[in-house]
Amino acid sequence: MSAAVEYAGLALVAAVTAFPFVWLLATSLRGSGAVFSFPPVIVPRPPTLANYVGVWETMPIGRFFLNTVYLTGMGITLTVATSALAGYPLARMRFPGRDAIFYAIVGSLMLPQHVGLILNFVTMMRLHLIDTFAAVYLPSAASVFGIFLLRQAYLVIPLEIEDAARIDGAGELRLWGQIMLPLVAPALATLAIVEFSAYWNSFLWPLIVLKSPEKYPLAVGLLNLSGLFAHNTRYVAAGAVMMTLPMIVVFLALQRYFLRGITIGAVR
């Protein structure tokens, strides 16, 4: 196949994947007129931020935004912390049951997680955590992928570094916190970014455990919004852009880490 055909194919697929976003942005910036006008409007004339102002004033988008930031922040912090802790002994200590524990953790990926969904709901009810933020982030606060990723990162640290620290009199906790942790910083960053997109976009579980709208994250709030403003697509489009933009900015800025995250997850 000639190179020209390949490039045309690549560009066509890119158009199909990216164009809907262009259309979404254009719709959110349009002042008036039917949403479904032909040919589709790509450059709104004149562009206006009225829809953003409108949706901000009529819906607690700011609240949804803060909720999402809080949930994402808590989720990432906990996941990174538990992974950074658990990966360490699995990689660098010898103790009874180590291999069994490691295989149990990795093996849990094979469990039918959807069956657990029902019982997690019951657990949250028993703990009186329904309709709290803790119910949203606790079940995913320990990540199998994260533990695996950090274990791999700790494994490749040379033994000499560890020995030198021990000679200097570092205890196990100081050795981990001051010597090892800085050395696995790239892995921590990769994990944080992978988890960012997971928490930012998470939708099903918050929908199940959150009851009051003032606690909704953007994804759940936006779905509500689309029901309320079914007739005003431009408002909903503005809300959708506000939800998507931070994610896209983070992705474009840190693309390398995102892609590394998938690749590590994939080549197990």
Add this chain to the structure above:
Amino acid sequence: MERQAVARSRRAPAIRRILTPYLFLLPALGLLAAFTFYPVALGTVLSLFEYNVIAPPRFAGLANFRALWSDRYFWIALENSVTYLAVVPVLQGCAILLALWVHRSARGLGWLRAAYYLPVVTSIVVVGMLWRWLYDDAGLVNYLLLQLRLLHGPVHWLSDPGIALYAVMFVTLWKGLGYYMVIYLAGLEAIPPTFAEAAAIDGAGPAQQLWRVTLPLLRPSILLATTLSAISALRVFEEVYVMTGGGPIYATYTMFYYMFDQAFGALHLGYAAAIGVVLAAVTIGLSVANFKLLREGGLAYY
């Protein structure tokens, strides 16, 4: 030097030294036990009970499964979920093709790669809403197809029971393409170029190289990606929930959707668990079959 270090660590109180690794593991293991191992184990057991959260669970034996057998909606949901598997070969075929093209002409195409990946990082709620508009009778999809004279009149993509499921499947394909492409790209980059060179010296044409060398070497990636993709196809829920709500007239109602409705709508938690167990059985059976089919291959095989 090493001996000194060991001696020093021996001086630490023995009990603390023994406990240290477990203390490091405790937060993660505690959370996994509480929110992964326990609920999956107990959820499986729950399928043998009648449970509505309010009254204590009542043992029901296989009654839930017998009820499923004669439940019309269960069969509709099962059929739709299995039909959804059709997305797997199409999605993987497209992703492999795309990865091959990107791999060969990778330089300077970073922004194209980003474009493929955009749907992957976007919330399913935004994606679903966006496609609901694109699929509208007066939406962009109908407009384009009418302009290209591929259609005579607008298609009711999401409200025609014969089409809706396939329309949602296309969105799954659209959203997943970039993700699987990256998996295949990593697989392709792991193949040493010597294989292609050797094949070329032996006189293999481009098509032969693809079928006889590249694809067999890519098999571990294909195994992984098809397994992941089949599992998420069988468990599809979010796309459907946002785009069609399971309709029209149950045309897009899936197993996960039925489980969700039974658990959190009707509070038939035991029955929902039974649906979950059947879904798990189908998933495991399919994964094992897929593994047997694609196991041989990759660098280690040659």
